[in-house]
Amino acid sequence: GAVVSQHPSWVICKSGTSVKIECRSLDFQATTMFWYRQFPKQSLMLMATSNEGSKATYEQGVEKDKFLINHASLTLSTLTVTSAHPEDSSFYICSARDRVSGGETQYFGPGTRLLVL
Amino acid sequence: GEDVEQSLFLSVREGDSSVINCTYTDSSSTYLYWYKQEPGAGLQLLTYIFSNMDMKQDQRLTVLLNKKDKHLSLRIADTQTGDSAIYFCAEKLTGGGNKLTFGTGTQLKVEL
Numbered sequence: 426g427a428v429v430s431q432h433p434s435w436v437i438c439k440s441g442t443s444v445k446i447e448c449r450s451l452d453f454q455a456t457t458m459f460w461y462r463q464f465p466k467q468s469l470m471l472m473a474t475s476n477e478g479s480k481a482t483y484e485q486g487v488e489k490d491k492f493l494i495n496h497a498s499l500t501l502s503t504l505t506v507t508s509a510h511p512e513d514s515s516f517y518i519c520s521a522r523d524r525v526s527g528g529e530t531q532y533f534g535p536g537t538r539l540l541v542l
Numbered sequence: 543g544e545d546v547e548q549s550l551f552l553s554v555r556e557g558d559s560s561v562i563n564c565t566y567t568d569s570s571s572t573y574l575y576w577y578k579q580e581p582g583a584g585l586q587l588l589t590y591i592f593s594n595m596d597m598k599q600d601q602r603l604t605v606l607l608n609k610k611d612k613h614l615s616l617r618i619a620d621t622q623t624g625d626s627a628i629y630f631c632a633e634k635l636t637g638g639g640n641k642l643t644f645g646t647g648t649q650l651k652v653e654l
Contacts, residue, residue: 431584457640468630468644469585518584522640531642533577533585 427453429521431534438509439542445505446537448519454499455521459531460492463516475502499524509541546633546645553651560621562648564614564631571633574607575642576616579628588616588629618650626652 428451438444448458456477461469473494474482481494493505502521506513516538520531545567554560566574571593577585591598591605591614598605604617614631631645 429584459640459642468646471641471643474641520585530575530587530590531640532587535584536582538582 427521427523427532429519429532429534431517431519431537433537434535435538435540437540437542440510441508443505443507444509444539445503446517446519446539448502448504448521448534450500450521450523450532453521453532454524455502456499456524457522458496458502459520459522460494460502460504461518461520463518463536465516469518472504477502506539509539511541514539514541546631546643548629548631548645548648550646551649551651553653554621556621556623556652556654558621560616560618560625560650560652562616562618562629562631562650564616564645566612566614566631566633566643566645568633568635568643569609569612570636572636573634574605574614575632575634576603576605577630577632577644579630579647581627585630621650621652623652623654626650 430449432447458475460472463469472487475494475496477496483489496502516536518536520533547565575590576588578588579585589600602619606615628647628649630647632642
């Protein structure tokens with residue numbers, strides 16, 4: 426089946442630093458990837474939709490200058506949390522939609538746990 | 543607006559059936575999904591159903607959709623300890639692109 430990886434799986438950083446999270450589709454091409462965040466014991470909230478070769482579409486209330494998204498190829502999207510603060514600590518999950526088979530499924534990565542001290 | 547609700551917690555004995563329920567408010571759903579999340583992990587797609595279907599069965603999983611009542615359920619037959627996880631329903635809306643709206647999640651605990 427389709428596999429999506431994320432790197433790193435967890436990261437601890439100091440307040441004020443920037444953190445980059447990678448999302449890769451390993452065995453398929455994805456024109457569209459999605460970035461979610463999940464707080465403890467809560468559901469996933471869509472942050473933005475990442476489109477290959479174009480600007481990301483952000484959900485209401487998500488600061489695009491704070492969460493920079495780059496989808497430079499059909500297999501890689503990156504999320505950079507700029508000037509991270511403790512309130513940005515969360516579980517970040519990406520998903521990808523298979524360009525070829527299309528279909529109605531999104532394949533999710535294993536998530537990246539971010540802790541900002 | 544979009545609102546997807548689930549009960550928070552369900553406990554069952556191993557070997558029994560589990561039924562996890564989900565209600566949604568937006569009637570323009572095209573597809574509805576069930577995902578499983580184990581501790582500290584991402585989401586695993588279990589199954590999905592097109593909105594014009596009433597039922598879908600896939601091995602131990604049965605999905606029932608009552609579009610009139612905007613109610614979706616996931617039945618797991620012969621529940622095993624490995625089924626312990628959080629289960630999320632999600633909907634995709636007409637005109638929403640590929641955006642998914644997730645439910646609040648139901649934690650399933652399977653006891654021996």
